[in-house]
Amino acid sequence: MPGQVTTEGSGFLELGPATGLAAAAGTERTARWLRGTLGAATGLPLPPGRGGNAIHLSLRPTGTEGLGEEGYRLAVTPDGVDLAGGGPAGLFWGAQTLRQLLGPHAYRRAPLSAGPWRLPLVHVEDAPRFRWRGLMLDVARHFMPKEGVLRYLDLMAAHKLNVFHFHLTDDQGWRIEIRKYPRLTEVGSWRARTKFGHRASPLWDEKPHGGYYTQDDIREIVAYAAERHITVVPEIDVPGHSQAAIAAYPELGNTDVIDTTALSVWDNWGISPNVLAPTDNTLRFYEGVFEEVLDLFPSEFVHVGGDECPKDQWKASPAARARIVELGLEDENGLQSWFIAHFDKWLSARGRRLVGWDEILEGGLAPGATVSSWRGYAGGIAAARAGHDVVMCPEQQVYLDHRQAPGDEEPVPIGFVRTLEDVYRFEPVPPQLDGEQARHVLGTQANLWTEVMEDHARVDYQAFPRLAAFAEVAWSVLPAPAERDFAAFERRMAAHYRRLDALGVAYRPPTGPRPWQRRPGVLGRPIDGPPPNR
8 A cells, every 4th residue: 555645537548659768867777677577568668768658767866855765756647657766766666556557467478468558647655664575485495496586576576575585594405505515505405305294294205305596596586686676685594404504514513412424404394403513613614605695695684593493412512511611601592692693793794784583582682683583572572672673573473384264275274374364464563662662673574484385386375465465564654453444455455366366376365275275184283273462
């Protein structure tokens, strides 16, 4: 829902072969996107120039007309289209609104007819509520080939989402080429088989599963995202969720506790007990990894995981206990904080900012760290009160792997029921924060963990339509959750489903899953009752 919309009667502006695209300095990227995307869908050439009801693109920097960097102003009159952005990003988001106004066929890759292509006469002024409007995609549990990632960047752009959190490593797979350590992909990028369903399921897919992105693939993904004003934030997990790395390089594990040479990439779900050893060798190894990561990803933030790190091996390890004494730490939680603090300082020295899951609060938070608050609001509240920046992504609200409805029809049902309406009523800023503390909430993020999503159709089903509701929560200034007009949102979704159809998105229909979207007999892990609001 845009900030301000004014319709100018019931007339239309008709675009045709003579419609020009007049791009002022600094607008070239959006002009290129309009010609490539809208040109393909409509068949209109959109030649440079001001003729034939032209579309005029311009930048109006912050302060000159009240437009922020991501704000835009769109005016459709009988004489043409004037689209102005407070910055290049704002202009691009305005182009997304322009596409919406052209109707669902504007989302196809080839024209279905010669037109007419009509825009309603309207004036829109708009800007986002949050600077971080994110989607996390887990490609470690189930690998998504590069073309699928590029497709999701397009889907994000269409919904004005601007941060792609790329979960690249975990116990079940290492998905990024690191040239200094080739075994990370030679060994760590594939597993012999895969659990089908929740980890308690007796079913297995017995074929090997794997894949990884070359460094050129990563550069392409980052460049493709940048063209769409999306920042890619990589995640390299430490010190837990690291069994794939240990399988490739056994010396990274706690060798005085277990035989790490016997480990393979994990083929099950859950939390592996096999974590990184707190040694200087491990630090130097991951510094080498991050050196290559920083070369590939220009993002301000780098995610280091930091979540779900079992301490059992450290408790049993003489080397880990000696390290605790050497560092003057209180216990194993302090050891995890030491890990995170090391990379916080290392990244800061290179002009980057560390972000990690809210477990990094345990044992003391590194001075410059930003928190992804996933176990609820509590971690984010504590971090914001301590002066740390926060991304709100509580699992009880915006983990899109959680099921969308009760009952047996939902495929591999996981977690709490989170309906479209539940996501629409999600509020990223908890009332416990005062105004100064609330400014530390950079924004919000929806997360897609893919243990039970074996292909892009399953990812689509879990993401949509709820990602559309989330996108509005992240962008628009909405009333309090109970006061939001969900009925009006549903009416707008009726039109948006047609756009998703044109994009080929295998969303969950409002009436429930289609027969081929179900997974009868595949065990999930549903949790009954309302989720805790903590």
